Amino acid sequence: MNVKAYLKIKVIDENGKCTYYRRYRSRSFVANFLRQIFTNLSHQSVNNVNTSGGSYSIVNYDTIIVNNVSNNDNYGILIGKGTSAPNIIDYNLSQVISNGASVGQMQYGAVSVTGAVTNTSTNTGYITVTRTFTNNSGSSITVSEVGLVAWSGNFSGQSNQFYLIIHDLLPTPITVPNGSSLSISYEIQVAT
Amino acid sequence: MERMRKPNIDAYLTVIVKDKNGKVVLRKRYKSRSFVVGFLNALYTVFTSPPSAQQWLVNPDIVVGSGKTKPSITNTGLTSQIGNGTGAGQLQYGTDSLTTPITNLNNNSASFTWSKSFTNGSGGNVTVAEVGAYLATENAGSPTTYFILHDLLPSPITLANTQVLTVAYTITITT
Numbered sequence: 116m117n118v119k120a121y122l123k124i125k126v127i128d129e130n131g132k133c134t135y136y137r138r139y140r141s142r143s144f145v146a147n148f149l150r151q152i153f154t155n156l157s158h159q160s161v162n163n164v165n166t167s168g169g170s171y172s173i174v175n176y177d178t179i180i181v182n183n184v185s186n187n188d189n190y191g192i193l194i195g196k197g198t199s200a201p202n203i204i205d206y207n208l209s210q211v212i213s214n215g216a217s218v219g220q221m222q223y224g225a226v227s228v229t230g231a232v233t234n235t236s237t238n239t240g241y242i243t244v245t246r247t248f249t250n251n252s253g254s255s256i257t258v259s260e261v262g263l264v265a266w267s268g269n270f271s272g273q274s275n276q277f278y279l280i281i282h283d284l285l286p287t288p289i290t291v292p293n294g295s296s297l298s299i300s301y302e303i304q305v306a307t
Numbered sequence: 308m309e310r311m312r313k314p315n316i317d318a319y320l321t322v323i324v325k326d327k328n329g330k331v332v333l334r335k336r337y338k339s340r341s342f343v344v345g346f347l348n349a350l351y352t353v354f355t356s357p358p359s360a361q362q363w364l365v366n367p368d369i370v371v372g373s374g375k376t377k378p379s380i381t382n383t384g385l386t387s388q389i390g391n392g393t394g395a396g397q398l399q400y401g402t403d404s405l406t407t408p409i410t411n412l413n414n415n416s417a418s419f420t421w422s423k424s425f426t427n428g429s430g431g432n433v434t435v436a437e438v439g440a441y442l443a444t445e446n447a448g449s450p451t452t453y454f455i456l457h458d459l460l461p462s463p464i465t466l467a468n469t470q471v472l473t474v475a476y477t478i479t480i481t482t
Contacts, residue, residue: 118316144480146417155364157405178363179353203415203482231347238380240344268361305342307380
């Protein structure tokens with residue numbers, strides 16, 4: 116079967132030592148993602164909900180960009196401290212941890228996306244989306260939810276919207292000490 | 308590895324054969340094995356498209372074939388695609404159609420259906436053994452096409468002359 120997502124989480128201390136690693140099977144995609152693909156392929160406009168909770172009409176030129184730059188928490192992988200169970204109509208994390216070095220903030224690194232890796236022995240392939248978050252807030256921060264937010268683009272005719280496409284609640288919240296960093300990867304996999 | 312819950316994106320394949328009077332003579336629904344690496348390559352392209360050349364998805368295209376080779380992750384097309392037309396061994400390809408997504412809050416799922424009909428006007432039987440689909444990415448220019456789905460039918464379907472085969476992929480996400 117089909118398309119699965121895995122969520123990989125690492126905590127790295129200030130000396131570069133990995134102090135925590137988990138790999139989860141993600142619950143993952145929410146309705147916004149499906150609606151975006153639908154409009155792209157059908158040229159029939161439907162409404163999505165942006166990360167502010169506002170409804171907007173998808174246009175067929177809208178896209179699904181996730182590879183954001185550093186120090187920007189508008190899109191790409193986002194982290195939060197909410198504990199609500201994900202829902203198919205979620206449009207943002209419950210409580211986003213914003214970018215920065217102030218109390219309760221984490222510094223967002225750039226998003227990287229690696230191209231498809233295929234394994235012909237197992238008939239599987241995957242791409243990986245990764246972002247690192249550094250805690251320079253002065254105290255520990257607990258992360259309990261993760262999401263992937265896409266940007267529709269602002270090319271001529273595009274909507275210039277940010278919209279959630281994946282949302283996961285971590286089975287166990289992670290406490291990131293001051294000076295440590297948290298690396299989050301979404302591995303999107305197909306199996307034939 | 309800890310498991311959070313169920314996946315993610317599934318595809319179901321429905322095949323329907325109607326006779327010339329519109330009567331359904333065969334209907335099957337399968338869970339598709341389905342996605343191949345082209346889907347990831349298309350996603351990668353749109354995920355990473357730069358601000359100066361943003362790419363989006365276009366051009367859905369369901370295809371049918373007569374090949375019987377088991378699908379592989381690296382497939383870039385059907386084993387033996389049936390051509391469009393009314394010549395011997397050909398089928399007349401209809402238009403790809405997509406239904407508006409339905410969201411079901413009770414089971415936290417959403418889905419849309421992508422379908423296409425193929426009419427046998429060849430004058431003889433035509434057997435369909437495999438199904439697949441393409442899409443493309445585009446940036447206001449020449450699209451790049453990706454083969455994204457490939458399924459071998461558990462049982463090949465023989466279409467008599469004048470019969471119509473409808474192939475429908477239902478793409479479902481579950482949160």
